[in-house]
Amino acid sequence: MGDILFIGGDRRMICAAELISQSGGVCAVGLGGDFPEPENQSDGYERIVLPVPFSRDGENITAPLSERPLPLELLTDYAAAGARIFSGGTSTKLEALCETHGLQLVNYMAAEELTLKNALLTAEGAVSLLISGYDGALFDSTAVITGYGRIARYLARLLQAFRCRVTIAARSPLQREAALLDGLCTLPVTLAGLAAAGADLVINTVPACILTEECFSRMRYGAVYMELATRSETPEKGWAEARGVKYIAAGGLPGKFSPRTAGEAIARAVISAEHS
Secondary structure, eight states: OOSEEEESOOHHHHHHHHHHGGGSOEEEESOOTTOOOOSOOSSOEEEEEOOSSSBSSSSBBOOTTOSSOOBTTHHHHHEEEEEEEEESSOOHHHHHHHHHTTOEEEEGGGOHHHHHHHHHHHHHHHHHHHHHHOSSOSTTOEEEEEOOSHHHHHHHHHHHHTTOEEEEEESOHHHHHHHHHTTOEEEEGGGHHHHHTTOSEEEEOSSSOOSOHHHHHTSOTTOEEEEOSOOSOOTHHHHHHHHTOEEEEOOSHHHHHOHHHHHHHHHHHHHHHHTO
16 A cells, blocks of 8 residues: 555645655545555545545535545545545635644645735636636726735736736735736726726635625626636626626636746645654
8 A cells, every 4th residue: 555645636645646656656536546445444644635625515525537426535545543534625614624633734825935826826817817818908907805814915926017907905914015016007996896996807805795796786898707726616706797897706816827847845744744
């Protein structure tokens, strides 16, 4: 049996598994690639790696390459007693599951180095989608970004490089001040709908519904709305389509646009977490 088991994930997790396999055996479930699947579960695995994000709906492990759903409870079928579960994020359910079965949960996304790299790669992928998904040019376009966390900051910088006029709508006064010091226009998030009405591009980075259906009714026909946050429900899709606004679901961009770089960063984070 391999030394470490990968469960679920996209192309970046394949790249991470390939790198880790250079120093030990690797098996995989619901990942694809050239990795063998577990044959004997009697002893279990002492190390299991879950993807980034580990789940999108809170119930199943993220596994776009799998032919079947992989419920979170599946990891207990493969885990040895006291196994370490390296996860790309965490939740109350996952923490409770690990505690109940005596498993050690390690959130490798807690590493700031990986979080920053993932944010930058997400921003790069977002720009690629905006270029291909918007009928106009980024140059001289107007964009509204909700929130000003890591992803929003990198995205704003990239859009500025295209001479796009960027406005940040953020709830936090500290985030608005940071955006202002970065040379951006800012608004309280309560005014995001007003700004979106005149924008060519609207990008949400906040895991919440910021714009209302009424806000979408005032948006420009042909504008683009991009959802970068990980959310289980997105009513904005229907609102956008009803108004003639192009909706772009932009989850998992590092795995789609830069899997090698993202996978290498994940592998380093897992190895670092293992030895910490």
